Amino acid sequence: MADFPAFLQDHADCERKASAMAMSFVAKYPDRVEIIPELIDTGIEELQHFQRVYAYMEKRGIRLVKERWQDPYIQALSGQCHTDPIDRFLDRLLLASIIECRGAERFRLVCNAIENDPELKDFYHELWVSEAKHGNVFVKMALNYFPEQQVYQRLQELNRAEGEIVSKLPLRAALH
Numbered sequence: 001m002a003d004f005p006a007f008l009q010d011h012a013d014c015e016r017k018a019s020a021m022a023m024s025f026v027a028k029y030p031d032r033v034e035i036i037p038e039l040i041d042t043g044i045e046e047l048q049h050f051q052r053v054y055a056y057m058e059k060r061g062i063r064l065v066k067e068r069w070q071d072p073y074i075q076a077l078s079g080q081c082h083t084d085p086i087d088r089f090l091d092r093l094l095l096a097s098i099i100e101c102r103g104a105e106r107f108r109l110v111c112n113a114i115e116n117d118p119e120l121k122d123f124y125h126e127l128w129v130s131e132a133k134h135g136n137v138f139v140k141m142a143l144n145y146f147p148e149q150q151v152y153q154r155l156q157e158l159n160r161a162e163g164e165i166v167s168k169l170p171l172r173a174a175l176h
């Protein structure tokens with residue numbers, strides 16, 4: 001909250017990347033027809049989030065920033081993925097879920113911290129609900145293809161790894 005413009009710049013980037021991530025599943029797994037409509041819906045919703053964050057930034061004269069480095073959070077999470085293509089597919093879906101859930105958690109914190117701007121507070125409340133929904137959507141997608149026990153066991157492992165990764169990241173005005 002101490003550097004909200006910088007937070008918005010990172011937030012906008014994350015929404016754009018979330019949209020790209022949903023669409024990259026479509027590109028990488030065109031044969032997984034059961035999940036394509038929901039991936040497209042998610043990609044559109046994330047792009048709409050990006051559009052709204054950018055509109056808010058534009059009104060306040062805050063520019064987007066050029067990406068300077070790969071997000072260390074995403075990079076560390078990607079390192080958790082198996083190399084075997086089937087296991088990797090599950091890992092990618094579950095990591096997407098974890099990233100969405102972490103986003104929901106952060107937006108809840110931001111929403112609660114906003115004072116004197118009811119419109120912005122409502123916006124972050126709406127995002128918190130939307131990202132929590134996405135968190136469930138990606139697990140549901142995984143359950144189309146993998147047994148429940150495998151999905152939840154791996155989800156627990158990846159959640160634990162994510163907790164360790166996030167605890168080592170430097171504190172900055174960003175989503176992660």
Ligand SMILES: [Fe+2]
Binds near residue numbers: 015018045130131
């Ligand atoms: Fe989003």
Ligand SMILES: [Fe+2]
Binds near residue numbers: 018100103130131
């Ligand atoms: Fe999302």
